[in-house]
Amino acid sequence: MASMTIRNLDDALKQRMRMRAASHGRSMEDEARDILRAALSTAGQRPTNLARAIRARIEPLGGVELKLPARDPIRDFLARDYS
Incomplete structure (x- = not known):
């Protein structure tokens, strides 16, 4: 499996990711994988x-x-008279 690093991530965005992952009971890494999987699974169906x-x-x-x-x-x- 491949891995990737995301640099220069906005602090507010990272915090939202952390909160979302916690609400789903998983790690930020798992949450990021799920978001990418969902976003890319429908991209070809436009x-x-x-x-x-x-x-x-x-x-x-x-x-x-x-x-x-x-x-x-x-x-x-x-029908108008333009004269």
């Missing part, structure tokens, strides 16, 4: 369509109801 990606993000929240403003009829520019 939708290529932006609309689908947005819909997938919003649907679990119940969707969004948008109020559309009233629209005026399309103006007929060709």
Whole structure:
């Protein structure tokens, strides 16, 4: 198995990692492995369509109801007298 070292890690981030690991009852190293495993296991499943990606993000929240403003009829520019 490979190993890696992460340098210049922000102190606040390290503290959050320590707290998260403790809440899951494991070491920081185990927690980091789990975070990397979870993050990288879904990376290849990104939708290529932006609309689908947005819909997938919003649907679990119940969707969004948008109020559309009233629209005026399309103006007929060709019927105008420009003289």
